[in-house]
Amino acid sequence: MQPPEQVVVRFEGDGAGEGPLSWGQTENWRAIQRQQTWLPLGGVQPLPADSTVAGVAGELRYLLSRFPSLRTRLRLTDGGRPVQVVAGSGEIMLEVYDAGGRDPGAVAGEVHDRYRDTDLDFTAEWPIRMAAVRKDGGLTHLVALLSHFAVDATGAAVMLAGVSTGDATPVTGQQPLDQADWQRSPAGRRHNAAALRYWDGILRTLAPRRFPDPVVRTSPRYWQGEFVSPDLHHAVRAIVRRTGVDSSTVLVALYAAALGQVSGVDPVAIRPTVSNRFRAGLSDVVCTLVQAGLLMVHVAGTPFDEVLERTRRLTLPAYKYAYFDPDDVAELLDRVASDRGAPVEIGCFYNDRRGPDRERDLDAPHDAPSVSGLRWVSKQDAPAVEPLFVHVDDAPGTMRLTIQLDADYISPADGEAVLRAMESIAAGAAPGPAGP
Secondary structure, three states: OOOOEEEEEEEEOOOOEEEEOOHHHHHHHHHHHHHOOOOEEEEEEEOOOOOOHHHHHHHHHHHHHHOHHHHEEEEOOOOOOOEEEEOOEEEEEEEEEEOOOOOHHHHHHHHHHHHHHOOOOOOOOOOEEEEEEEEOOEEEEEEEEEEOOOOOHHHHHHHHHHHHHOOOOOOOOOOHHHHHHHHOOHHHHHHHHHHHHHHHHHHOOOOOOOOOOOOOOOOOOEEEEEEEEHHHHHHHHHHHHHHOOOHHHHHHHHHHHHHHHHHOOOOEEEEEEEOOOOOOOOOOOOOOOOEEOOEEEOOOOOOHHHHHHHHHHHHHHHHHOOOOOHHHHHHHHHHHHHHHOOOOOOOEEEEEOOOOOHHHHOOOOOOOOOOOEEEEEEEEOOOOOOOEEEEEEOOOOOEEEEEEEEOOOOOHHHHHHHHHHHHHHHHHHOOOOOOO
C-alpha cells in the first residue's frame, strides 16, 4: 500500500479546560488498561460519488470543533488518576489512500484493520482516526474509528445526526468536565455513597465465583460467537405479550435463569450495561456515559415467571446505582476480598444494544432464518475480553446474541450452553394466556 496523502485539518471549539475524569470516562479508561486495547468503534462505509477530500475534511473539522470529547487528551500523573485536557483548538491529519489498481474496498479494509490494531496514545493523539480511499481520482470509501473513551453508542448517534444536518446550534448538556464537577459536588458524593452501600450489600452476599473452574484450559483464550435464534425471538415476543414486561427485562431474566442452570451457582450476579442517559442534562451529550451496574437474582428452584418478577423489581435499583465512581468500586472490591478472604468475581455482563424501537420491532415483518445456530467468529489471545459478555443486537424476525468469553473462566461449551438454556427456558415460558 502506498503512503497516504496527509491533509491537515485545523479546528477550534468551546469548552476548553482540564480536570479529573468523569465516571464514564474512568470506567472506559479502566477497561482500556485491563483489555489492552483503545476500544475502537466505527468501521468502513462507501462514499457518495460526488464526495471530495475538502468535504470529508470539513466533516472531520466539524466533529472536533463541535464536540469537546473528541478534543480530549489525557495527562497521566505519577500514581494518580489521569487528567482530561480539552483543547480549544488544534489540528488532526486526514489520510487519503490511493487504491491504484486494487479494489478500493479491500484497501479500506486494510486501513481499518491497521487503525484498529495500532495502539492509541491518549496523551498525544485525538481519540478519532479517519481516512478516505480514492480510486481513479474519485473518493470511494471512508474509514472512521473513534475510541469508546470519547463516545458511546447513543453519543455516536447524536454525533452522526449533527453531521448529517450540519447542526450549528450551541451544544447543550453536561460535557465530561461538567459531569466531573457534579460528581465531586456534595450531591454527587451522596449518590456515589449510596451506590457503594448498594454494591457492598451484594458483594458480601454472593458466592466468590460465578462459574466452577473449567475442566480443561482452552487456547486461544478469548472467544467470540454469534447466536441467531428465531425460536428465542418468538418465545420472547410471546412472554412479553403474556406478561406485559418489556423484552429487555425478559432477556435479562432469561440470562439470569440460564446462568444459574449452567453454573449451578445461586444467587446469580449480572452486570447490565446502563446508558445513564435518563439523568438530567445527559440525554444528548456526545461522550461516554455507559456503566455496568450490578444485579443479583435468586433463581435456584424458581419458576421463570417468578424469576422475571424478581428481575423486573430489582432492575430499578441496579440501574439507579450503575452511576458510580469506578475507582471507589474497585477499592470496595479489594476491601470485600480482604474481609472475606477471597475476591468476588462479578464478570457476567449483559448489554442490550438494540435500538429505541426494540419493542415494536418484535412484530416487524422480516425474512429471517428459520433455524437457530451458533458460530464462533473469532478466537484470540489478545486483546482480552471480560469473563462473559452477552450482547443483544437488532435483527428483525430473530434474536441475535453476541457472546464473548474468557475460557479461563468459562469454557466455550458452557458459554454455548448458556445461550441454548436461554432459548429453552424461553420456549417453556412462552405458552399461556395473554397478559395485560
